[in-house]
Amino acid sequence: MTGQAGEGSGRSIQSVFRSLKILEYVAGQRSPAGLTEISKGIGIHKSTAHGLIATMEKCGFMQQDPSTGKYSLGIKVFEMGQAYISNLDLRELALPYLKELSLTYQETAHLAILSAEEVVYIDKVDGSRSIGIRSQVGGRNPAHCTGVGKVLLSGLDERQIKKMYLDKTLRKYTRNTVSDLSGLLRQICQVRKQGYAIDLEEFELDLRCIAAPIKDSTGAVLAAVSISGPSNRLLDAKMSDTASHVIETAMKISIRLGYKQ
Incomplete structure (x- = not known):
C-alpha cells in the first residue's frame, strides 16, 4: 500500500509507517499509554492501533502492563538502541561538530x-588562527587545571574525586592553578551548576579554554569538548x-549518543 499524504515522499508501507509512529508516540510519553490515547495521538482507528501494537508486542517492541492494560516500549527497542550506541565511534561522530x-x-x-587524574585528547581540530597549544591526539594533560579535565571530573562524585587524589599533589603550573583539593572541589561544584568549565591560564600562561560535557544515553559524562585560544582572543566579555x-556543541554530540534532555 502506498503512503498517505504527509508520510514522506516516495512509496511507503502504511502499516510500517504507522507502527513506527506508534513507537515514536509511546517513546515520547512520560508514562505508559492506553490504546485509546495512542490511537488518538497518531490519528488512526482504535482497532488498527490494536492490531499493530499486538504484532509489535509479539516481537518484543511493545509491552503491556497487565494491571492497567497500558503500553510501553519493549526490551527489543532498548536492545536496538544499545546496539546503535555500541557501534558509534565517538571520534567519528564528534568530528564534524x-x-x-x-x-x-x-x-x-x-x-x-x-x-585517572589525567585527560587524554582523542581528537583535535586546529583553527586558522591557532597558536602552538601543548596538546596532541593521544597526549595527556592534568585534569585539575584544564577545562576538559574539570568537566570530566564533574561527572564523578566527591568521594570518587577525593579517592583519586588521595596522597597526590596538585601541581601548580601557573599562578592561577588550583593547588588544594578543597579549592578544586569548589570549582567542580561550580562546573556542575553552570554546565561548563573555564581554564583561565591555569595550565599555561596566555591560554584559555572553555569546555562542556558530552553525556551518554544514561546521562553519565562520557567525554568533553572544548575550544582553546589565547587570552587576548577568548575575552571575558565574550566568554558567556x-x-x-x-555547551550546544556538546549537547548535539550527546543527543547523537542517545542522551535525552
Whole structure:
C-alpha cells in the first residue's frame, strides 16, 4: 500500500509507517499509554492501533502492563538502541561538530576523555588562527587545571574525586592553578551548576579554554569538548556567548549518543 499524504515522499508501507509512529508516540510519553490515547495521538482507528501494537508486542517492541492494560516500549527497542550506541565511534561522530566549533572561532577544538587524574585528547581540530597549544591526539594533560579535565571530573562524585587524589599533589603550573583539593572541589561544584568549565591560564600562561560535557544515553559524562585560544582572543566579555556555543556543541554530540534532555 502506498503512503498517505504527509508520510514522506516516495512509496511507503502504511502499516510500517504507522507502527513506527506508534513507537515514536509511546517513546515520547512520560508514562505508559492506553490504546485509546495512542490511537488518538497518531490519528488512526482504535482497532488498527490494536492490531499493530499486538504484532509489535509479539516481537518484543511493545509491552503491556497487565494491571492497567497500558503500553510501553519493549526490551527489543532498548536492545536496538544499545546496539546503535555500541557501534558509534565517538571520534567519528564528534568530528564534524569539532570542525564547526573550530571554524566558528578559528581556534583549537578538543575532544577528551578521563584517564585517572589525567585527560587524554582523542581528537583535535586546529583553527586558522591557532597558536602552538601543548596538546596532541593521544597526549595527556592534568585534569585539575584544564577545562576538559574539570568537566570530566564533574561527572564523578566527591568521594570518587577525593579517592583519586588521595596522597597526590596538585601541581601548580601557573599562578592561577588550583593547588588544594578543597579549592578544586569548589570549582567542580561550580562546573556542575553552570554546565561548563573555564581554564583561565591555569595550565599555561596566555591560554584559555572553555569546555562542556558530552553525556551518554544514561546521562553519565562520557567525554568533553572544548575550544582553546589565547587570552587576548577568548575575552571575558565574550566568554558567556562562547560557553553557550560549546555547551550546544556538546549537547548535539550527546543527543547523537542517545542522551535525552
